[in-house]
Amino acid sequence: LQTPGATNSVLADVGANVVRFDKPHGFYTNSFLLTLTAAVPDSVIRYTLDGTLPTVSKGIIYTNPIPLKPNTSAAARGTRIVRAVAFSSKAAYAPVNTQTYLFINGETSPTADGVIGQSQMTTSITKSAVYGPLMDDALYALPTMSLVIPLGLDTAEHAASIELFDPAQQENGFQVDCGVSATGTTSLGSPKLSMAAKFRSEYGHSKLRYPMFARGS
Numbered sequence: 001l002q003t004p005g006a007t008n009s010v011l012a013d014v015g016a017n018v019v020r021f022d023k024p025h026g027f028y029t030n031s032f033l034l035t036l037t038a039a040v041p042d043s044v045i046r047y048t049l050d051g052t053l054p055t056v057s058k059g060i061i062y063t064n065p066i067p068l069k070p071n072t073s074a075a076a077r078g079t080r081i082v083r084a085v086a087f088s089s090k091a092a093y094a095p096v097n098t099q100t101y102l103f104i105n106g107e108t109s110p111t112a113d114g115v116i117g118q119s120q121m122t123t124s125i126t127k128s129a130v131y132g133p134l135m136d137d138a139l140y141a142l143p144t145m146s147l148v149i150p151l152g153l154d155t156a157e158h159a160a161s162i163e164l165f166d167p168a169q170q171e172n173g174f175q176v177d178c179g180v181s182a183t184g185t186t187s188l189g190s191p192k193l194s195m196a197a198k199f200r201s202e203y204g205h206s207k208l209r210y211p212m213f214a215r216g217s
Contacts, residue, residue: 013040018038018039021034026166027140031069034082035066038086038088047060047066049082052083066082070107077118079102081098083148084096098163098177104139115139146165147180156181157179160177160197162178162180176199176204177204178208180195
C-alpha cells in the first residue's frame with residue numbers, strides 16, 4: 001500500500017483471502033455438512049451462525065465441516081445464515097463471505113423448522129385450508145433476496161450483506177456487501193418499507209454489476 005509520508009506496509013504474498021463454501025446459498029430440504037476452505041492454506045477461519053460479523057477474535061474457529069440444520073427459533077425458523085472470514089499473515093485482505101440457506105418446509109415439518117412456520121407469517125394465511133397449502137409453491141415461485149444487517153434497519157446507513165438466489169436456477173445470483181438504509185416518508189412506519197442499497201469501496205464493491213432483469217425472472 002502507498003502511504004505518502006509514512007512507511008509502506010509489509011508486502012503481502014496474496015491479496016484477498018477468500019473463504020469458499022462447498023454448498024451454494026439457496027433452497028434446501030435436508031440438513032447437510034458445510035465445508036469451508038480458505039484461499040490461503042493454513043489460515044484460521046472463524047464463522048458465525050447468528051448473522052453477526054466474524055472477526056479475528058469473534059466467532060467459532062472452524063475445525064471440521066459444520067452440521068447445518070434449519071433454525072427452529074420463532075423469528076428465524078427455517079433459515080440458516082453462515083458468515084465466515086479467513087486470517088493469514090500472508091494475505092493483505094480478509095473479506096467476509098455470507099451465505100443464506102433456506103428450508104421452506106423445514107426438515108422435520110413446516111411448523112417446526114420451516115420458513116412457513118416463522119412467527120412473522122400471518123397465520124390466517126399459513127393455516128388457511130385454501131391458501132396454506134399454496135405457501136411453499138409461492139415462496140419457490142420467485143427469486144429471493146436475503147438481507148443480513150446485524151445493526152438493524154433505520155434511516156442511518158449500516159453495513160449489510162445482500163444475496164440473490166433463484167429456486168428455478170434461471171438467475172446466477174450474487175452475494176455482495178454494501179450499505180443499507182430505510183428510505184421514504186409515510187412508508188417508514190410500514191413493515192414493508194423502502195430501502196436503499198449503497199455500494200462503496202469501503203464495503204468491498206463500489207458498484208453492483210449484475211443483469212438484474214435480463215432473464216425475465
